[in-house]
Amino acid sequence: MSSETTDPRPAPAWGPASGVGSLPGTDPAEALRTVVGELPGFAHLPELPGRGAGADLLGRSAALLVDLAVDLTPAGWRLVPRAGIDQQRAEEFLARDLDALHEVAEDWTGPFKVQAAGPWTLAAGLERTRGDRAVTDPGARRDLGQSLVEGLTAHVAEVRARVPGAQVVVQLDEPSVPAVLIGGLPTASGFGKLAAVPEDVVEQELAAVVRALPGTVVVHCCARRMPLGLFRAAGAAGLSFDLGLVQDLDAVGEAVDAGVHLLAGVVPGTDAPLPAPKATASRVQAWWRELGFAAEQLPGAVTLTPSCGLAGATPGYARAAMRHVREAAKYLLPG
DSSP states (O other): OOOOOOOSSOOOOOOSBOOOSBOSSSOHHHHHHHHHHHOTTSEEOOBOGGGOTTSSHHHHHHTTOSSOEEEEETTEEEEESSOOHHHHHHHHHHHHHHHHHHHHHTTOOEEEEEEEEOHHHHHHHOBOTTSSBGGGOHHHHHHHHHHHHHHHHHHHHHHHHHOTTEEEEEEEEOTTHHHHHHTOOBOTTSSSBOOOOOHHHHHHHHHHHHHHSSSEEEEEOOSTTOOHHHHHHTTOSEEEEEGGGOOOHHHHHHHHHTTOEEEEEEEOSSSOOOOOHHHHHHHHHHHHHHHTOOGGGHHHHEEEEESSOOTTSOHHHHHHHHHHHHHHHHTTSOO
């Protein structure tokens, strides 16, 4: 019998440019055609929150949960004993997206990204039955994390079944983590703030989810004070962030030294004048030099993206932003 062991995680797959997740519009097939056309090296399954409740970040992610039910209340999404019409709608949106994926991208080969709310953002956004946020209850957080892992694992399998050539990357969106860490989340009443959660607790619970997910995992946060060091310590293979908001260059450098891939957001997520792609590439190259790394390392270490999701943009700008990061990435190549 061979003594060789097989690493259950395949080697990370990255492309030169990708998207963050959301797009404007309501047609999943049209959105996928745009993504596949504009980001041929690293496409993703777009989210379309313009379709309404259930297509938003929390509702879409809740549709992945296993053995946990949610419903939409005037205050937002809430954990409930049985699934209602709002969760069913979210599940139908997700099913339509998978049908469109098979229709549009069946022959895709290479890295392909799917996105969902991470465990802390999910717990921060969902209320328990009695009205407080799930993030305040360690037991509720544990149940949500385990359910999310099971649901995302099944989702990845469904994507792979429809697109056999895809090397699936899972992105956990964690915009709420900075507020969790500093005690910035409002209480259910809105009159107070929830207590801060210790950094080691946030790291440990995020790490439990990252370790249990299949394949390559990216953690995305485009909020201010993003804790890149915490995300790296939790085991993320990739860090996705707004380049303009990064202040802790030491944390970025430590991530690169550790072999963590960077997905750097370089253009706004809403309509704005776009510079020439070469100017964006020059900005990234200057930032890389400031980090102190050799120029030849840059193309393999960084993927260019918009700074955040594009759902708030016009369709024309969203397409232009994706084309921009693809063209800018070409200027990072040697020669």
